[in-house]
Amino acid sequence: MTPPAPLRTEAAGGRLGDLAEARPEDAEVCVSFALAPRPGSVAQARRLMRTQLDGWAVGDDDACDAAALVLSELVTNAVVHTASRRIICELCADPEKLRIAVRDEGCGSGMPRPVHRGTDEEHGRGLLLVDAVSSAWGVHDAGPGIGRTVWAELRRSSSPTTTATAYA
Numbered sequence: 312m313t314p315p316a317p318l319r320t321e322a323a324g325g326r327l328g329d330l331a332e333a334r335p336e337d338a339e340v341c342v343s344f345a346l347a348p349r350p351g352s353v354a355q356a357r358r359l360m361r362t363q364l365d366g367w368a369v370g371d372d373d374a375c376d377a378a379a380l381v382l383s384e385l386v387t388n389a390v391v392h393t394a395s396r397r398i399i400c401e402l403c404a405d406p407e408k409l410r411i412a413v414r415d416e417g418c419g420s421g422m423p424r425p426v427h428r429g430t431d432e433e434h435g436r437g438l439l440l441v442d443a444v445s446s447a448w449g450v451h452d453a454g455p456g457i458g459r460t461v462w463a464e465l466r467r468s469s470s471p472t473t474t475a476t477a478y479a
């Protein structure tokens with residue numbers, strides 16, 4: 312599977328943009344927001360996403376919880392593993408799926424990938440969780456200084472998913 316195109320919308324500095332009122336019943340709608348690269352931004356991203364998903368009436372509680380988990384892991388990885396000055400989150404919804412994308416400035420060491428950790432390790436399972444709850448996910452690396460986008464797609468309902476991983 313080839314990943315969707317990188318982020319398309321303009322970021323609205325830590326708040327939802329003008330598309331917040333659009334609804335995904337018939338077509339894809341997207342909104343994005345910018346975050347500072349600090350630990351508190353993870354909770355801020357979850358709050359902004361929950362507000363948007365409620366407005367779009369996307370999925371049930373389980374689907375929204377899965378989306379919050381995915382967003383939390385992707386933003387955490389951007390905060391912890393890159394030296395980005397800004398992180399952009401994009402949410403897109405259509406009648407069947409929700410797409411979450413997090414773009415950093417591509418200043419990290421290596422390409423993001425799931426790693427199986429020992430049972431005693433406290434960190435390092437984020438992408439394994441993303442893989443487990445997403446119908447697809449991947450990485451689009453536009454090059455040093457340009458940015459890297461890690462994205463995931465989830466079904467709008469909490470029905471079981473099949474896992475498909477793609478890298479670009």
